[in-house]
Amino acid sequence: MQGKPSVRTGPDRGPEARQERGAEARQDRVRAPVLRLLGSELGVLFRRRRTWAMLLALAAIPVLIALAVRLSSTVPPGRGPAFLDRISQNGLFVGVTAMLVAVPLFLPLTIGVVAGDTLAGEAGLGTLRYLLAAPAGRGRLLLVKYGGAVVFAAAAPLTVAVVGAGIGAALFPVGPVTLLSGDTIGAADALGRLLLIAAYLAVSLVGLSAIGLFMSSLTDVPVGAMAATVVFAVAAQIADALPQLEWLHPWLFSHRWLDFADLLRQPIAWDSFAANALLQGGYVAVFGALAYARFATKDVLS
Amino acid sequence: MTRTWLRWLPAVTVPAVIAAGVLTGSLPASAGDPLPAKSPEQVLQLIAQHRETSFSGTLEQTSKLGLPELPQAGPGASSGEAGWLELLTGPHTARVYRDGTDNARVQVMDRLAERDVVRHGNELWFYNSKDNTAAHAVLPAGAGSHHPSGQEALPAPDTLAEELLAKLDQSSDVTVAADVQVAGRSAYQLMLTPKSSSTLLASVAILVDGQSGMPLGVELKARGQSDPAFRIAFTKLSLEAPDAAVFQFSPPPGATVKELPVPDHKSSGTQDRPATKDSRHNVSGTGWESVVELPAGAWAKTPAEQPGGQSGGPGNAASLLAQATVPVSGGRLLSTALVNVLILDDGRIFAGSVPLDRLQAAAAAR
Numbered sequence: 001m002q003g004k005p006s007v008r009t010g011p012d013r014g015p016e017a018r019q020e021r022g023a024e025a026r027q028d029r030v031r032a033p034v035l036r037l038l039g040s041e042l043g044v045l046f047r048r049r050r051t052w053a054m055l056l057a058l059a060a061i062p063v064l065i066a067l068a069v070r071l072s073s074t075v076p077p078g079r080g081p082a083f084l085d086r087i088s089q090n091g092l093f094v095g096v097t098a099m100l101v102a103v104p105l106f107l108p109l110t111i112g113v114v115a116g117d118t119l120a121g122e123a124g125l126g127t128l129r130y131l132l133a134a135p136a137g138r139g140r141l142l143l144v145k146y147g148g149a150v151v152f153a154a155a156a157p158l159t160v161a162v163v164g165a166g167i168g169a170a171l172f173p174v175g176p177v178t179l180l181s182g183d184t185i186g187a188a189d190a191l192g193r194l195l196l197i198a199a200y201l202a203v204s205l206v207g208l209s210a211i212g213l214f215m216s217s218l219t220d221v222p223v224g225a226m227a228a229t230v231v232f233a234v235a236a237q238i239a240d241a242l243p244q245l246e247w248l249h250p251w252l253f254s255h256r257w258l259d260f261a262d263l264l265r266q267p268i269a270w271d272s273f274a275a276n277a278l279l280q281g282g283y284v285a286v287f288g289a290l291a292y293a294r295f296a297t298k299d300v301l302s
Numbered sequence: 303m304t305r306t307w308l309r310w311l312p313a314v315t316v317p318a319v320i321a322a323g324v325l326t327g328s329l330p331a332s333a334g335d336p337l338p339a340k341s342p343e344q345v346l347q348l349i350a351q352h353r354e355t356s357f358s359g360t361l362e363q364t365s366k367l368g369l370p371e372l373p374q375a376g377p378g379a380s381s382g383e384a385g386w387l388e389l390l391t392g393p394h395t396a397r398v399y400r401d402g403t404d405n406a407r408v409q410v411m412d413r414l415a416e417r418d419v420v421r422h423g424n425e426l427w428f429y430n431s432k433d434n435t436a437a438h439a440v441l442p443a444g445a446g447s448h449h450p451s452g453q454e455a456l457p458a459p460d461t462l463a464e465e466l467l468a469k470l471d472q473s474s475d476v477t478v479a480a481d482v483q484v485a486g487r488s489a490y491q492l493m494l495t496p497k498s499s500s501t502l503l504a505s506v507a508i509l510v511d512g513q514s515g516m517p518l519g520v521e522l523k524a525r526g527q528s529d530p531a532f533r534i535a536f537t538k539l540s541l542e543a544p545d546a547a548v549f550q551f552s553p554p555p556g557a558t559v560k561e562l563p564v565p566d567h568k569s570s571g572t573q574d575r576p577a578t579k580d581s582r583h584n585v586s587g588t589g590w591e592s593v594v595e596l597p598a599g600a601w602a603k604t605p606a607e608q609p610g611g612q613s614g615g616p617g618n619a620a621s622l623l624a625q626a627t628v629p630v631s632g633g634r635l636l637s638t639a640l641v642n643v644l645i646l647d648d649g650r651i652f653a654g655s656v657p658l659d660r661l662q663a664a665a666a667a668r
Contacts, residue, residue: 176555181431182427262411292309
């Protein structure tokens with residue numbers, strides 16, 4: 001995935017481009033290059049074909065679900081993933097169902113690829129030392145790299161939600177939405193809730209991104225960091241399913257991933273949003289500090 | 303060398319700070335302003351005179367009964383009687399709203415689902431989001447005004463507390479333990495400790511709000527178990543009247559709605575109940591040591607009486623029972639931390655908060 005020449009010769013890729021960025025930053029001296037660096041980082045990230053391929057794969061989930069429900073007979077309630085039986089009544093549920101399906105594996109997979117690539121990808125390409133030639137400093141570079149991963153963590157669930165709502169509206173009727181509490185809200189309100197769920201999932205993935213960043217600082221082989229991050233996500237969910245490890249559950253970053261359903265209650269149960277944000281914040285602090293310590297003391301040879 | 307050390311410093315301090323924060327947070331917070339000391343009788347009076355009928359809050363229930371935890375979701379989850387049995391096992395969170403005597407709503411928050419009970423005036427609604435079903439009942443007129451009149455008919459709080467205490471004193475030691483924090487409020491802890499040493503129950507704690515006298519929770523402890531065997535308590539509580547929109551409920555479009563017949567209290571209730579009570583169960587022993595006996599056939603009748611008869615309902619319960627019980631001499635034993643149930647081979651059932659040998663002795667005595 002990484003070593004293909006087509007990727008390396010893409011726009012703004014390769015040593016030359018990095019050198020330019022380094023030179024630009026040097027002209028600014030120390031004066032707040034973080035935002036500009038972040039802009040350039042996002043430009044690189046979202047111009048990569050791999051990023052688009054991952055977003056397209058995520059967008060395919062709601063499309064597949066919507067088509068499957070449209071082409072098959074009605075789903076009896078209580079079968080398949082939650083909310084699946086509601087789709088034929090209301091298209092907006094495509095977004096919710098797709099996010100539910102994407103949470104355990106697909107979203108962590110894409111986050112693992114992006115976050116695992118942050119530092120190890122540059123090191124693997126041999127461009128890391130050019131980036132460090134700029135006076136931005138390692139701490140700032142780490143911040144920028146993490147910022148890029150976080151933006152992707154927000155974009156990924158948003159893609160699923162928006163594509164889901166779109167394909168749902170195209171194939172199914174859209175109207176008042178029944179919440180878990182049995183109350184109904186208007187379609188506009190429901191769209192707001194859908195975006196809230198996407199925001200909840202973005203927050204949920206921030207902790208995993210920090211883990212990926214740390215993994216990425218440990219190695220020069222991006223695939224290793226990606227795989228380690230995904231393994232972390234899967235292992236956390238397996239541990240979460242074992243009742244014997246109950247004492248550990250509230251500490252697992254994946255423990256509250258599925259609690260996004262609390263946003264579908266009336267009135268909204270904000271407790272889980274706050275608890276999730278606190279949990280993810282803890283992971284960001286711990287693994288951010290670890291990544292900084294490792295990256296700041298690392299001998300960058302490539 | 304020192305620079306390297308400095309850079310690892312945050313990686314060490316951040317987990318330490320988090321650990322310190324968690325430790326201080328989990329310490330039993332001593333009440334900021336201690337409640338005035340009260341005797342058990344005064345605490346009972348406080349409960350009896352409380353008039354909080356409007357509140358909203360979050361209830362959390364945990365149980366360590368030693369029963370197998372029933373799955374809440376997935377293929378094993380059932381919506382029949384096992385669905386309500388499931389409320390006894392495992393943890394649950396529910397939001398409770400109440401405004402006056404005839405507006406109430408309980409939301410049991412399951413993972414990716416919710417069970418609701420809404421009462422608005424005489425309308426009673428049940429809703430289960432898992433299978434999108436609703437049930438509706440109209441309470442007989444006057445049911446709402448039943449409680450206030452009943453409360454007026456009750457003796458004055460102080461005499462009530464006195465009588466209650468006198469009754470409790472026969473079987474338990476009643477004390478007031480150290481104040482606790484419940485839902486951010488200081489609460490009295492009224493402890494009932496059984497005098498008998500042959501019951502499984504170690505203590506019952508009733509948590510009473512120091513200001514309003516509203517009961518905030520109950521904690522049952524079993525012998526030889528440090529965690530409460532059953533605990534239900536508020537984790538959040540507001541004594542303001544909740545938004546009236548909370549009590550408005552109409553079944554969502556597409557939901558299956560079932561009308562529930564409401565039994566007429568006057569005709570059937572008074573005639574049937576005493577008769578069945580006498581013929582169907584028998585109590586031996588007193589106080590906490592009571593053993594309840596159900597004659598043969600009571601168990602077999604129960605599933606058949608269930609309305610609806612959902613597919614797999616009774617069979618599911620029977621297989622659950624087989625899984626949860628262990629064979630003992632003369633029958634099978636369903637053992638939990640608080641209650642033992644002995645199901646004899648001849649169909650009789652003995653239950654009580656006592657050890658197995660007591661149940662067997664009670665069975666042999668008959």
